Amino acid sequence: MTKKQDNSITWETFSEGLWRDNPVFVMLLGMCPVLAVTNSAINALAMGVATTFVLLASGTLISLLRNSIPKQVRIATFIVIIATFVTIVDYTIQAISLDLYNALGAFIQLIVVNCMILGRAEAYSSRNPPLKSIVNATGMGLGFTLALLCLGVVREILGAGSLFGVDLFGPRFEPWVVMVLPAGGFLVLGAWLLLFEWLKQRKTETELKPAAES
Amino acid sequence: MSTARADTQATQPSTPTGPMIRTLMGIAMLSGFLVVLTYQLTKPMIAENQRRAIEAAVFQVIPGAITRRNFLVTETSVTAVTPDTPTEGTLVYAGYDEQGNLKGVAAKAGAQGYADMIHLLYGYDADCECIRGIKVLKLAETPGLGDRIISDANFIANFDALEAKLNATGERLANPIVTVKAGTKQHPWEIDAISGATISSKAVGKALNQSTQQLLPQLMPHIEALRNAPPPPSEAETAKAENQ
Secondary structure (H helix, E strand, O other), X not given: OOOOOOOOOOHHHHHOOOOXXXXXXXXXXXXXXXXXXXXXXXXXXXXXXXXHHHHHHHHHHHHHOOOOOOHHHHHHHHHHHHHHXXXXXXXXXXXXXXXXXXXXXXXXXXXXXXXXXXXXXXXXXXHOOHHHXXXXXXXXXXXXXXXXXXXXXXXXXXXXXXXXXXXXXXXXXXOOHHHOOHXXXXXXXHHHHHHHHHHHHHHHHHHHHHHHHO | OOHHHHHHHHXXXXXXXXXXXXXXXXXXXXXXXXHHHHHHHHHHHHHHHHHHHHHHHHHHHOOOOOEEEEEEEOOOOEEEOOXXXXXOOEEEEEEEOOOOOEEEEEEEEEEEOOOOEEEEXXXXXXXXXXXXXXXXXXXXXXXXXXXXXXXXXXXXXXXXXXXXXXXXXXOOEOOOOEEEOOOOOOOXXXXXOOOOOHHHHHHHHHXXXXXXXXXXXXXXXXXXXXXXXXXXXXXXXXXXXXXX
């Protein structure tokens, strides 16, 4: 990201959103929708797709206009662009399914203030050519969606005994209601963060060991 | 911003106002264009979805209904909803079967639940003077506890034929609808609560009682008007009337 002159698109451009700079598990951005709408896998997926679309569309437009936007008004410009695409998503979801719209509630409109999107616009799209921004935004969006799914799947399985609305365990399963409540969001997020932190630590340890031996 | 940025800013002449205004105006116009375009494109689909959602709910609470017609109930009259009717009054949805017989009337009700207002739609059958079904439109009750008012089979069974009969003078219900403790229902106007979701169950009872107490004395004197209403309008007309 810091090497502004390097305009080549690499696997890293795409994958940093998936793993190294994952918006949810590494940067801990956009926690509000992450905790609020992941009570079922389908809600998590819809939220992830909606956010990805906004991220991708606003990133592309900002990247195209990056040389003609004066610095002083860039934040205002970014917000107007982001809000436009959020409104488009809002109408589109209403047109696709009212049930889904009701389930996601105010969190669709709140994508406007998802700091991940403004953060990527400021830190990436406004400094990189369109194609590179698109690739990166796709990776970031995918990373966000996957993270939301990680939470949504666990919470739905434990909290409702189903996955994507399909019953898994039959009537004998007693759902852990706490998992679909807000508290469950924090618990599951904490558990995932623990897992990723542990994986990261183990990786650094194995990397350090040969260095120490030599 | 970083110090590197501050440095470049100092060396470069600051942007004149002109380009800033041009950029913001350009973006605002582009944004306005995109939003209006999407709004226009999705408007018919959204209206269709909303119509279908209401329709599905109405037909769910009025068993046997396949067409519907909207009426406005006020203190003195019951009128069919047309694009130019005033909006004051209670909106009710009358459901008819294939032959055009009135199967029931659906209306909205609401009461404070445990977390927030519970909004529901109920179907009233004028023949048996009872409530034939309810459908929760919106609730924010605790998942697994309060939201069992949607899924609990025993609770739903309360509304197979919940009595809501007007008294002799037609001013209020002969027996107000009440929610009783789980398993103690004795009269047809009582609702068996769900144990563990008493507050939510009581809210349903309260909503139905309030709504029927207010609506039925106004509606029942005019029920013949609903029975003899002209055949329900086509889908397109209904959708048009609703969009007004």
